[in-house]
Amino acid sequence: MDPFEARMTMVELVGRLNASHASESTLASFMMKHDDLKEDLYACIMEILENNAKDNVNMRNNIMWALGFLCMKIEDFEIKRKRRVAEGAPIGDFKDMTFYNASLVHDLVKVTTELVCSDDEIGRINKQSTLLFLSKMKKRKLGSAAGKGPQGLEQIERAIDILEKRKPPVQDETNLKLPMTNAQKLKRMEEDRERSKMERENAWVIGRHEDEFELQWDAVDGGFTALDKYETQEENEMCQLARFGLDMSTAVKYLGQGKRRRVEEPLSRKETRA
Structure with missing residues (x-):
């Protein structure tokens, strides 16, 4: 697939994004499949976020969550690959797809505090969703697959600090504007409900034994004596x-x-x- 065709497909897939697992998975699979065009695909989705989604608060939010889904999928892929290598099992053709993880770590503050949750009337609608997203990325250790775990944590903490320090300006009740139409409000309510449902379902997923060990190990004071x-x-x-x-x-x-x-x-x- 040539870069122009890939960009056209990206625009179409991003336009179809919603809170469903299927739409996020379709976009993530496409970006992982065409790894040879990773720079173009990432640049394309950033351009959409900066330009096409400028006046669409729901699209901004969906793109942010789709990028997080992509990075978590790559994190899981890397964990499985490293486990197979440790076990001496064949892994076939290896593709390093951690470019997206490293790129999101680098652009995280810009994406969350400037593009998705901008400091204006329409951007503030995404504040709670963005804080929830950052909390999830912190829990999943964004950037660890790309060897940027500490940088990822630093960027997450910085973004959270910026958002929490923001205070809504005093509004003039005689000049209120509605940043969202009724249709957009209903769609956003449905998408937030869907994401909340998926998060509750994920809370009951049984992880690997190593995950539970790491969680308990991090809570131990004094380290390995x-x-x-x-x-x-x-x-x-x-x-x-x-x-x-x-x-x-x-x-x-x-x-x-x-x-x-x-x-x-x-x-x-x-x-x-x-």
């Missing part, structure tokens, strides 16, 4: 003994004697394999 290292080494040796056929009581007795030597596989098991 010498006692933790000793106990971890002892538990690893117990697991190794159990793997070679020793029951747990024998393993505990063995370790209690203070012996630290390599455990050889029993001869009977070697003969059985032969």
Whole structure:
């Protein structure tokens, strides 16, 4: 696909964006599939956000959430790829798609505080949605797949600080303007309801055991102590003994004697394999 055709398709897909998982997934899949045009596609979606969506508060909001969905999809892809590499499994043709993650980290403050939630009457409508988006990106550690976890956290905190310090100006009740039509209001209410529903559903998703461990580990004060290292080494040796056929009581007795030597596989098991 040539760059012009890709841009035309991007404009069409962005125009169809809403709060549904399907519309965000379609756009994300297209951008990930045409990785060779990643610079053009990202520039295109930023141009739409700056120009086409200037007077459309709902489109701004949908583009922001679609970019977040894309980055989280790439984060999950990178986690699975690294796990397969660690397991020695084949990964096929590798494509580094973390460009989008690094780009969003770089432009995060501009996207959230200037383009989506601009400091004007229409932009302030997106304030609560933008804060929710930033909170989700902070929880998902935006930029970690691209090696920009600390930068991502810094940008998120900066954007949140800017938005929370903003105060609505005193309005002249004799000159009030409606920034949204009734149709836009109804559409926005439906989209916010849909996103709220999806967030509640995601809260019940059971993640990997490693995710729960990392969450608990981050909450531990003091880090990895010498006692933790000793106990971890002892538990690893117990697991190794159990793997070679020793029951747990024998393993505990063995370790209690203070012996630290390599455990050889029993001869009977070697003969059985032969």
